[in-house]
Amino acid sequence: GQNIDQPTEMTATEGAIVQINCTYQTSGFNGLFWYQQHAGEAPTFLSYNVLDGLEEKGRFSSFLSRSKGYSYLLLKELQMKDSASYLCAGKDSNYQLIWGAGTKLIIKP
Amino acid sequence: GAVVSQHPSRVICKSGTSVKIECRSLDFQATTMFWYRQFPKQSLMLMATSNEGSKATYEQGVEKDKFLINHASLTLSTLTVTSAHPEDSSFYICSAKTGLAGGPEETQYFGPGTRLLVL
Numbered sequence A: 001g002q003n004i005d006q007p008t009e010m011t012a013t014e015g016a017i018v019q020i021n022c023t024y025q026t027s028g029f030n031g032l033f034w035y036q037q038h039a040g041e042a043p044t045f046l047s048y049n050v051l052d053g054l055e056e057k058g059r060f061s062s063f064l065s066r067s068k069g070y071s072y073l074l075l076k077e078l079q080m081k082d083s084a085s086y087l088c089a090g091k092d093s094n095y096q097l098i099w100g101a102g103t104k105l106i107i108k109p
Numbered sequence B: 001g002a003v004v005s006q007h008p009s010r011v012i013c014k015s016g017t018s019v020k021i022e023c024r025s026l027d028f029q030a031t032t033m034f035w036y037r038q039f040p041k042q043s044l045m046l047m048a049t050s051n052e053g054s055k056a057t058y059e060q061g062v063e064k065d066k067f068l069i070n071h072a073s074l075t076l077s078t079l080t081v082t083s084a085h086p087e088d089s090s091f092y093i094c095s096a097k098t099g100l101a102g103g104p105e106e107t108q109y110f111g112p113g114t115r116l117l118v119l
Helices: none
Strands: A003-005 A009-013 A018-025 A032-037 A044-049 A053-057 A060-065 A070-075 A084-091 A097-099 A103-108 B004-007 B010-013 B019-025 B032-038 B045-051 B067-073 B076-081 B090-098 B107-110 B114-118
Touching: A003 A084, A003 A097, A009 A018, A018 A032, A018 A084, A018 A103, A032 A060, A032 A070, A032 B107, A044 A053, A044 A060, A044 A070, A044 B107, A070 A084, B004 B090, B010 B019, B019 B032, B019 B090, B019 B114, B032 B067, B032 B076, B045 B067, B076 B090
Parallel strands: A009 A103, B010 B114
Antiparallel strands: A003 A018, A018 A070, A032 A044, A032 A084, A053 A060, A060 A070, A084 A097, A084 A103, B004 B019, B019 B076, B032 B045, B032 B090, B067 B076, B090 B107, B090 B114
């Protein structure tokens, strides 16, 4: 079956760095997405990886290893507004998104 | 970037009534839109995939006669919750795909969501 695994909750300190891991098992693979979702709001697109390696976008970076079925989202210089859920989603051979349950990130002062 | 709007943002209705939610892609054409439901503190649950000009594809367990989807144009999809009951109270979110059709570069952009409360 298809599955996306990510931690349920993480806590980090303002100004620090946090890495949110995601492992995936999909029927075929056509990319890995990360979305941010603040409480009570819809998800917003953060990043897309289809090739191995690190994609950097400001304070956020996303990494992919296709051979390991693994991705992570790296958040630097954490700010209080980064407190949100981070959703990992893999695109399968039918180009359908398989969603993880999300990682709730709590930022403490 | 791609913008998707949803209307209304919040609706309260009586049990037994029907509610229509609109999803619009504002600056791009979307041949495919998706409807999700999210209960508090839970993950997104895909309800159906809406293709312009054809019938929607519903996920297992989603009643197509209860959740009517119409995708009449490349920029508009509607979800109608018929005979709503309190258990239908949830956060309904639509998304639209942009990018090369069928290609891996496609990205889903989400509307702001509609919070439905059925009394």
